[in-house]
Amino acid sequence: MKKAMQIIMTASLLGLITSPAMADDMPDGAKLFKKKCKMCHAINKKKVGPAVINMSADADMLTETITNGRKRMPKFGHKFSAEEIESLVAFIQRNHAE
Numbered sequence: 001m002k003k004a005m006q007i008i009m010t011a012s013l014l015g016l017i018t019s020p021a022m023a024d025d026m027p028d029g030a031k032l033f034k035k036k037c038k039m040c041h042a043i044n045k046k047k048v049g050p051a052v053i054n055m056s057a058d059a060d061m062l063t064e065t066i067t068n069g070r071k072r073m074p075k076f077g078h079k080f081s082a083e084e085i086e087s088l089v090a091f092i093q094r095n096h097a098e
């Protein structure tokens with residue numbers, strides 16, 4: 001019993017157990033963005049592509065652009081799952097200026 005508690009404590013310390021409030025299976029849009037988008041997009045300043053705060057907040061348009069690309073924006077439809085693209089759209093909407 002004591003050992004089981006220890007394992008649970010260790011696992012939660014390592015972040016292996018998330019609190020119920022966070023327990024959805026959505027991929028982490030922020031993390032994906034950092035890995036795949038940050039070289040061209042910053043949150044609040046223009047780089048190769050527009051700043052996130054200046055992007056559209058329209059989910060359909062964002063999904064379409066990420067999936068199929070546009071001009072110098074590469075397409076990611078073949079690299080990401082629908083859920084991953086959704087998490088990126090949510091990330092952009094969260095960071096979009098009102």
Ligand code: HEC
Nearest residue numbers: 036037040048049050055056062065070071072073074088
């Ligand atoms: C190689 C550089 C590059 C990378 C990597 C890149 N983008 Fe882009 N992105 C661009 C450029 C350039 C544009 C502007 C396209 C245009 O002129 O129409 C753009 C436009 C966009 C737009 C449209 C914004 C609007 O309101 O018009 C979205 C959304 C977007 N990018 C999301 C992403 C996401 C999410 C990722 C990572 C998965 C990503 N981009 C990775 C260069 C990039």
